């Protein structure tokens with residue numbers, strides 16, 4: 001039973017100085033400080049449960065998102081949680097259609113990241129009140145109720161509510177076995193942690209050999225800034241992992257369309273499964289051109305971590321512009337919008353390989369992809385979820401990886417809650433960590 005009226009919404013700017021070690025660096029984000037706008041919802045219910053929500057950001061971008069969360073707060077305050085989740089589609093639309101805020105979106109940019117943070121907190125609270133991990137809440141939910149949480153506006157030309165319901169209804173067959181399979185073996189993952197662009201060759205080598213020892217079989221390497229460097233690093237990693245293991249490349253939007261094709265022709269000898277974000281995330285037809293040109297080289301195109309919303313995913317699918325679709329738990333409008341993308345991907349038969357390179361993204365997105373396998377795709381073919389080995393220790397319910405697979409979380413909620421001590425220390429600018437760093441920089 002859902003209960004309580006939302007009595008308080010707080011949001012904090014939490015940053016980790018990951019740029020100091022080059023962690024998370026790529027061809028476009030050379031100094032990323034992994035950060036989050038961290039939302040906490042409280043209710044007047046006697047259970048004392050709180051909802052925690054994050055959206056992933058980098059450094060100073062966080063302060064803009066924090067402002068946007070505060071601007072959205074009046075939509076939640078004094079609302080009954082039962083009314084919110086009872087008409088979740090209506091509530092999603094209310095947030096994304098705010099007559100003044102939508103002008104700085106709509107459904108994109110800082111205001112949409114803020115929507116994700118706030119709604120992620122609502123889903124966390126809902127799952128906690130039901131006493132289930134989020135993936136299980138979704139798996140057990142009646143398909144009619146599930147589709148009633150989604151906003152089909154702008155996507156009915158490829159997916160109607162009836163079709164979505166039909167996909168979920170069919171997904172009920174064999175669900176129990178797939179849930180058991182997940183609980184026993186987990187969801188397959190790949191690692192990005194060995195080969196951030198700012199890492200030296202020595203670090204890359206060391207992390208790669210450790211990852212091999214830990215049983216990883218799929219690796220992603222950052223490329224795109226300098227061709228000779230890329231050739232050297234890709235050769236190094238391919239030699240270490242051998243010809244059979246899987247290698248992916250990620251250019252983080254660095255190239256023009258023809259440049260992407262030429263550059264990848266030079267890296268083709270290292271047999272990448274995909275090139276991720278070869279060009280601007282907004283360039284749907286550009287992705288289609290690249291996809292087509294890379295078919296003879298056996299290289300697919302992956303994208304999604306910076307796709308603003310379901311409309312961009314719809315067009316990427318319509319234009320056959322991607323072979324691997326990368327949802328993001330904090331870029332899209334929370335679980336609600338991600339579910340509509342999972343269902344479109346199922347309709348177009350494109351594998352979903354979620355993005356998780358960021359603060360807390362592994363914690364959140366594992367719920368969505370485990371649900372996807374159990375209730376939507378029913379397949380692991382060509383599918384894997386990203387894993388990065390950073391900052392899990394700051395979460396109260398950190399991911400559990402066994403044999404390079406995500407083991408389904410068992411605690412109630414969306415795994416979004418951070419340790420209060422970590423939040424206090426890393427709050428910007430007055431947390432202990434930042435006070436020291438800023439003082440050292442003379443600020």
Ligand SMILES: C[C@H](O)[C@@H](O)[C@@H](O)[C@H](O)C(=O)O
Nearest residue numbers: 024025026029032192357358
């Ligand atoms: C700045 C970030 O670390 C990105 O480089 C990261 O999300 C990356 O694109 C990824 O695919 O994990």
Ligand SMILES: [Mg+2]
Nearest residue numbers: 250276277305
């Ligand atoms: Mg990426």
